[in-house]
Amino acid sequence: MSGMRKAFKHQPWNQVAALRRSLFLVLILIPTFITSGYMAAILPHKGGTLLELAIVVVFAALFAWISIGFWTAMLGFYTLIRRFDRFAIARPRPADRKPLKPRARTAILIPICNEDVAEVFARIRVTYESLKATGELERFAFFILSDSANPDCWIEEEAAWARLREKTGYADIHYRRRRNNIKRKSGNVADFCRRWGRDFRYMVVFDADSIMTGPTLVRMVQIMERRRDVGILQTAPACVNRETLLARVQQFANRLYGPMFAAGLHFWQLGDAQFWGHNAIIRIRPFMEHCALPRLPGRPPLGGDILSHDFVEAALMRRAGYGVWLAFDLGGSYEEVPPTLLDELKRDRRWCQGNMQHVRLLFTHGLFPAHRALFLNGAMAYVSALLWFLFLTLSTAEALVEALATPTYFGPEKALFPDWPVWHPQWALTLLASTAVILFLPKLFAIALVAIQQRAHEFGGLRRLAASVLAEVVFSTLLAPVRMLFHSKFVFVTLLGGQIGWGSQNRSDAATTWGDAWRFHGGGSLLAVLWGAVVYVVNPSFFWWLSPILAALVLAVPVSVFSSQVRAGRAARRLGLFLTPEEIAPPPELRALRQQLAASRRSGDLFSACPGFVRAVVDPRVHRLHLAQLGAIRQLNPTLAQRRRELAERALLEGPQGLADRDKRELLGDPGALHALHLAVWQLPDGEPARRWGLPGLADSA
Amino acid sequence: MPGMDIVIDRPTDTAGPAWAQARARLSLYLEALELPEADAARLLELALARAREEHPAALLPAALSALQELLAQRLETPPPTMPRLRRGPMVPAPLDRSLLRFLLEDLPAWLATSSLHLLSGLRRWPRLLG
Numbered sequence: 001m002s003g004m005r006k007a008f009k010h011q012p013w014n015q016v017a018a019l020r021r022s023l024f025l026v027l028i029l030i031p032t033f034i035t036s037g038y039m040a041a042i043l044p045h046k047g048g049t050l051l052e053l054a055i056v057v058v059f060a061a062l063f064a065w066i067s068i069g070f071w072t073a074m075l076g077f078y079t080l081i082r083r084f085d086r087f088a089i090a091r092p093r094p095a096d097r098k099p100l101k102p103r104a105r106t107a108i109l110i111p112i113c114n115e116d117v118a119e120v121f122a123r124i125r126v127t128y129e130s131l132k133a134t135g136e137l138e139r140f141a142f143f144i145l146s147d148s149a150n151p152d153c154w155i156e157e158e159a160a161w162a163r164l165r166e167k168t169g170y171a172d173i174h175y176r177r178r179r180n181n182i183k184r185k186s187g188n189v190a191d192f193c194r195r196w197g198r199d200f201r202y203m204v205v206f207d208a209d210s211i212m213t214g215p216t217l218v219r220m221v222q223i224m225e226r227r228r229d230v231g232i233l234q235t236a237p238a239c240v241n242r243e244t245l246l247a248r249v250q251q252f253a254n255r256l257y258g259p260m261f262a263a264g265l266h267f268w269q270l271g272d273a274q275f276w277g278h279n280a281i282i283r284i285r286p287f288m289e290h291c292a293l294p295r296l297p298g299r300p301p302l303g304g305d306i307l308s309h310d311f312v313e314a315a316l317m318r319r320a321g322y323g324v325w326l327a328f329d330l331g332g333s334y335e336e337v338p339p340t341l342l343d344e345l346k347r348d349r350r351w352c353q354g355n356m357q358h359v360r361l362l363f364t365h366g367l368f369p370a371h372r373a374l375f376l377n378g379a380m381a382y383v384s385a386l387l388w389f390l391f392l393t394l395s396t397a398e399a400l401v402e403a404l405a406t407p408t409y410f411g412p413e414k415a416l417f418p419d420w421p422v423w424h425p426q427w428a429l430t431l432l433a434s435t436a437v438i439l440f441l442p443k444l445f446a447i448a449l450v451a452i453q454q455r456a457h458e459f460g461g462l463r464r465l466a467a468s469v470l471a472e473v474v475f476s477t478l479l480a481p482v483r484m485l486f487h488s489k490f491v492f493v494t495l496l497g498g499q500i501g502w503g504s505q506n507r508s509d510a511a512t513t514w515g516d517a518w519r520f521h522g523g524g525s526l527l528a529v530l531w532g533a534v535v536y537v538v539n540p541s542f543f544w545w546l547s548p549i550l551a552a553l554v555l556a557v558p559v560s561v562f563s564s565q566v567r568a569g570r571a572a573r574r575l576g577l578f579l580t581p582e583e584i585a586p587p588p589e590l591r592a593l594r595q596q597l598a599a600s601r602r603s604g605d606l607f608s609a610c611p612g613f614v615r616a617v618v619d620p621r622v623h624r625l626h627l628a629q630l631g632a633i634r635q636l637n638p639t640l641a642q643r644r645r646e647l648a649e650r651a652l653l654e655g656p657q658g659l660a661d662r663d664k665r666e667l668l669g670d671p672g673a674l675h676a677l678h679l680a681v682w683q684l685p686d687g688e689p690a691r692r693w694g695l696p697g698l699a700d701s702a
Numbered sequence: 703m704p705g706m707d708i709v710i711d712r713p714t715d716t717a718g719p720a721w722a723q724a725r726a727r728l729s730l731y732l733e734a735l736e737l738p739e740a741d742a743a744r745l746l747e748l749a750l751a752r753a754r755e756e757h758p759a760a761l762l763p764a765a766l767s768a769l770q771e772l773l774a775q776r777l778e779t780p781p782p783t784m785p786r787l788r789r790g791p792m793v794p795a796p797l798d799r800s801l802l803r804f805l806l807e808d809l810p811a812w813l814a815t816s817s818l819h820l821l822s823g824l825r826r827w828p829r830l831l832g
Contacts, residue, residue, distance in 0.1 A: 015823030018816055141785075162780065175783040190792050198790040292794035363804035364797045369812050606734045620735050620773075628780040679770075682727060683762050695730070 011229065011323070013087050017270040021370070024075070024268045028067040035434060036060040042427045044402055051398055058391045065384045066438050068377070073257070073442035076264025076328075077449055085263075087270055089223060089233065090327040096222040100139045106202040106221050106281070108140055111188045113147040113181070115208040117156040120144075121164055122596035123211050126589050128168055130214035140217065141172035141200070145188045147181035151664035155612030158629060159622050179669075185277070186293055186309035197284045207278035209336035210237070213589050216332030220281040223327070231287070231322025232314060234273060234280040235333035236262035240582045240590060242339050244509050245572055246563035249475050250337040252468055252578035256459065257446045262328035271323030272370035277310035279333045283322065287313070290320035296360055301353045301494045308354025311378055312361060315371035334582075334590070340512045340564035341479065342520055345486045352382040352490040353499075385487030392549065396535060399542035428545075443469050460579035468577045478559050481552040485524045512564035514557070521556035528553030610694040613664045614656050616674065618693050623678050626668070633672040644673040652680050655692030724762040725750060728769055735773070745772050 040047030040056045047056045079085050108127070112120055124142060131137050144161060148154050154177055161175035178188060189205060197203075202224055204217060212235070220233055239247075239254040265273065275282075291313045296303045306312050314324045338344040358375035361367075447469055450456050459465040528550040536543040552559075562568055572578055582590055607619040615622040636644065647663055656664070667673055684690040728749060732742035749769040750761075757764035 015819045015826065018819035019823040019827065022820060143784075158783070161783065165781070171781070172785075174785060193790070194792045195787050195789060196785060197792070198788045199785070288790060288792040290795075292792045294794035294796055361797065361799065363801050363808075364799050365803050365808060366798075367808075369816070605736065606730070618734075620731055624777070625780045629783050679763070679766055682731060682766055685723070685762075 011271065013270045013323075016087065017268070017272065017370075020075075020268045020270070024071060027071045028064055032060055032064040032067055035063050035431065038427070038431055042424060042431060043398070051394060051401065055391065055394045055398060058387050058394065062384060062387050062391060063435070063438075065380055065387075066435070069261075070438045070442060072264035072268070073260050073445065074264070075267040076260040076262065077442075077445045079263040079267050080260060080449055081452065085266070088266070088329055089227065089230070089325045090219065090330040093226060095226050096219070098222075100136050100218065100221055101225070102139070103201065104139055104221055104225055105200045106140050106204060106217070107192070107196070107200040107284075108142045108204045108206065108217070109145055109189060109192055110142065110206045110208070110210075111145045111147065111185045112157070112208045113184075114150045114153050115148075117153060117160050118597065118600045120157075120208050121160040122593055122600055123209070124173075125164060125168070125596050126593045127206075127212055127214070127217075128164075128170065128173070129592060130212075130589050131217055132170075132214070134214040134218050136214070136218045137170070138172075139221070142174065143192060143196070144173070144175045145192055146175065146177040147184065147188055148177065149181070149661070149665070151616075151661055151668055152612035154665075154668065155616040155622060155626060157612075158626055159612070159615065162625050183293065183305050183309075184307075186306070186313070190292060193284060193288045197288050200284055202281050203284050203287075204281045205278050207335060210279050211240075211334040211589055211593065212279060213332030213587070216330060217281075219330065220327070224281055224283060227323075227325075229321075229323050230271075230325055231283050231317035231320070232273075232275045232280055232324040234275055234324070234326050235330050236326065236328050237279045237333040237335040238331070238580075238582065239337045240334045240580070241336050241593070242509060243566045243569045244339045244511070244564050245568035246341055246344070247337050247339050247509070248569045248572060248578045249472055249563070251580050251582075252459075253472055253476075254337070255580040255582070256450065256465075256469070257442060259328070260442065260446055260449060262326060266326045266328045269326065269370060271325055272318060272368055272374075273314070273324045273326040274374055275310045275314035275317075275324055277308075279335060282317075286317060286320050286322050291316045296357060299497075300499050301497060302357055302360060306354070306357060308351060308358065308378070311355075311358055311371075311374060315361070315364075315367050315375070318368050318371055319366045332587075332589075339509045341482070341560045342512050342516060342564070345483070345520070348382070348483075348487060349490050352487065353494050355379050355382060356491065356494045382487045382491050385484045386491045388484050389488040392546070396531070396542070396546070399535065399539045403539040403542075425541075440473060443473065455581075458581035458584060460576045460584065464576040464579060468579065471572075471577055475563075477548065478552045478555060479563075481549045482521065482524065482556045482559070485527075485553065509566045510564075511566065512561050514561055517557045517560040521560055524553050525556055607694055611656070613659075613668065614694050616668055617651075617656070617677050618681055618695060620678075623674070627671050627675060630669065630671040630674075633675075634670075636670070636672070644670050648673050648677040648680070651677055652684070652689070655689065657692070720761045721750075721754075724753065724765045727762060728765055731766070731769065735777075741776075745769065745776070748772055 036056055036059060039059045040052070043052045043055065045052050047053055085091075110120070110124060124144065128137075128142065131140055144157065146154065146157050148157060157177070158175060161173065165171070165173050176192075178191060181187065183190065189203075192203070202221060204212065204220065206212070216235065220235070223233055224230055236258060238258070239251040242248065242251065293306045293309055293312060295305055298304070318324050338347055355378040359379050362372055362375055447462075447465060450459065450465065451462060456462040456465055459468065532543060532546065532550040532554075535546055573583070586594075605619075605621075607615050607622070610618065616626045617623065644666070647659070647667055651659055651663075651667065659667070667677065681690075681693045681695070684693065684695065725746070728746050729742075732746060735742070737745070746769075749765045749772055752768040753761050753764035756768075
């Protein structure tokens with residue numbers, strides 16, 4: 001271990017963390033033990049059969065899992081209601097008021113991959129302007145790190161970067177596109193570190209949809225300057241800006257319950273917090289020394305590149321002796337949520353595979369126990385779905401067996417009294433009620449917290465807030481079984497070795513079509529109908545216990561379509577439902593973002609409507625810019641030169657639509673071929689071929 | 703053209719229309735460059751004059767080529783997208799995932815440290831919750 005680790009090993013928070021985690025564990029394990037015993041007592045054979053034993057074990061795992069969330073929320077409530085935690089890392093200190101030292105240089109990294117270019121650059125501009133207003137801009141540099149393979153995106157990014165630099169006049173905004181996106185985002189960040197990391201003390205990693213305000217960025221650097229033992233400082237981003245119904249529900253839940261959960265996480269994690277991959281500041285030197293990610297032995301999905309890199313980087317940073325902290329009370333950090341259920345599930349599929357890989361790192365030498373627990377916790381986020389599915393299946397099997405099998409009143413051993421299989425529905429109702437308390441009480445506490453803090457107006461007033469929570473409960477009840485089914489499938493597929501693509505995320509408010517919804521949810525709905533029919537015929541009383549879950553699965557298609565609509569989201573807003581503080585009183589940065597986006601969509605130079613590749617070929621400004629980035633024309637071997645010539649001739653003859661993306665990338669990477677094509681296109685005499693390139697034909701213009 | 707030439711069929715005997723076409727196309731080119739109007743007009747006339755003088759039979763390609771030369775002298779090269787490299791190593795260390803080592807080293811060490819922290823922490827239990 002490094003010297004730093006020894007220096008930072010015995011921090012005052014370590015002892016408090018041990019105490020808090022012990023308390024947390026007790027709070028989870030004792031109720032889990034009691035309720036599991038109760039569960040066994042409810043079952044007809046008191047947990048005496050193999051099937052019932054399995055039910056009790058799965059129930060215990062699930063109850064412990066939901067208890068983690070419950071107690072995290074409760075401890076968060078406690079922390080926030082006291083308005084004080086001596087270990088809160090963002091608590092203002094007098095030393096933080098000093099201006100940043102020149103050596104505290106910070107790189108803001110924006111890794112992107114085939115994103116909406118206008119939106120990405122509008123967000124960067126907003127962050128830039130906000131930072132400029134703090135007077136500390138010179139301590140920061142922006143690095144847009146692209147992994148975009150789409151040729152249109154590539155060129156649009158370049159053009160947008162040049163425009164941004166021109167408009168801001170700030171030279172420390174940089175753009176780089178990698179030709180090979182090895183290790184995806186983590187590889188992109190690591191590439192930055194290897195090339196320019198030594199120029200900076202810190203880096204703030206963004207996602208494509210991140211926005212952070214200037215004061216928050218400056219504050220984060222100040223905290224890192226004061227606390228040399230901190231390796232990663234994570235903020236709790238607020239979800240904003242989306243308008244579909246699902247996204248608005250998620251945003252509402254994030255803004256109402258999120259702060260409580262974040263404070264709760266801080267309570268028991270302290271300096272062993274998670275890194276969520278973005279909206280966080282990282283100390284570069286230890287990151288470069290200790291957090292490079294190796295490949296896992298074996299083939300994907302569980303081997304190969306580590307996909308969910310953030311948890312692992314946090315664990316390695318902590319192993320190196322540096323703390324990882326969650327600044328739960330630091331505002332000015334925003335992100336966006338997936339707009340539709342299908343987009344959310346696609347994202348979850350990637351995360352599922354990444355989190356499942358972490359189980360293989362559970363016994364890695366030198367990791368701190370809290371991070372091993374976080375690895376397990378991350379995997380449980382998806383495995384719990386499979387356990388729930390298993391619980392439902394086992395319960396159904398039990399119900400069917402009880403209905404169909406002839407009861408055995410006297411076993412092989414002699415007994416005075418028969419063994420009656422007894423089922424107490426009222427006991428089951430009590431257990432159901434206690435589970436509901438665990439699930440829903442945090443929501444009531446969140447309302448209470450907002451009321452006590454006199455912040456109800458930020459959610460549209462207490463009545464609207466209560467109505468929104470009620471609607472959110474209905475909504476999440478409808479979605480939970482759908483998510484359960486998908487997550488179970490993801491875990492199952494991952495365990496069986498199925499691979500998952502890692503494409504870019506849809507960040508636009510595009511609604512789900514009925515066809516797509518049926519394709520994705522139809523199977524689940526049919527399964528629910530069949531499941532319900534069999535249970536209803538064999539054991540009608542058990543059917544009613546299952547009915548809320550089955551109904552949600554049957555309704556999945558319309559719910560998925562309806563929740564993906566912007567119209568539905570706006571209607572809910574008109575009714576005063578799911579309002580968030582950022583919707584009621586948008587902060588200046590979010591207002592500026594809207595203006596930026598409107599301006600970028602309005603501004604149209606001659607070729608701005610053309611796809612990026614066409615602009616690189618035709619638009620003289622973009623063409624010049626792109627050639628400058630490629631550097632000098634290289635001498636190619638005759639075969640390659642011939643191939644490029646043929647490509648350019650085909651492009652000229654058939655227009656841009658005659659080329660595949662791979663061909664376009666090849667031309668875009670060859671300055672000689674591209675410039676020849678540029679000149680040739682500008683000489684096209686005929687109307688139609690010229691029009692294919694966005695030019696009026698000579699005949700038209702003459 | 704360095705490296706390659708793409709040949710296009712075009713009429714060579716169109717002194718009048720060819721002139722108008724070359725002018726229109728070059729005007730569009732300069733408009734796309736968003737140059738100040740006076741500069742654009744001057745560059746246009748210069749390029750066309752040079753083309754008429756040197757290659758009257760292929761007015762448009764000659765004018766475009768002349769314009770490229772004029773622009774190269776007049777316009778600044780766009781700035782580089784990235785700063786100068788300052789390389790540093792970032793090499794992944796192999797992860798030792800041995801269960802045996804975990805059981806023999808990490809687990810006992812963790813139990814010892816946790817107990818120590820817990821015991822010393824208990825002495826300051828009021829700090830537990832705040």
